[in-house]
Amino acid sequence: MKSRSLIALAALATGLAFVPVSQALADGKDTYEKVCKMCHATGVANAPKLGDKAAWAPRIAKTTAVLEEHAIKGFKDKGVMPPKGGRANLSDDDVKAAVAFMVEKSQ
Secondary structure: OHHHHHHHHHHHHHOOOOOOOOOOOOOHHHHHHHHHHHHHOOOHHHOOOOOOHHHHHHHHOOOHHHHHHHHHHOEEOOOEEOHHHHOOOOOHHHHHHHHHHHHHHOO
16 A cells, blocks of 8 residues: 555656556556556657557567567657556556557557
């Protein structure tokens, strides 16, 4: 419970809304809508926008495994991808499902 409180405080401090993640949140579209969309719909921090084939092509070429690793562990290049989109309480499977959803919609 303590870690959930810390996450909520961190979310408040950064201006992000805290939405508890349930075990049932395994569907990639749901994860995208609840977490990833904040950056990947608008291009915040140089995030490739969902459906932008030109922006996604070089990333997809690196393989899904690399995209999943970057999404889970975080990545800095021309922008910033925080680990698990800043939601440490997401499971790796939730993140992988979201990556698969975004790749499918961006090829």
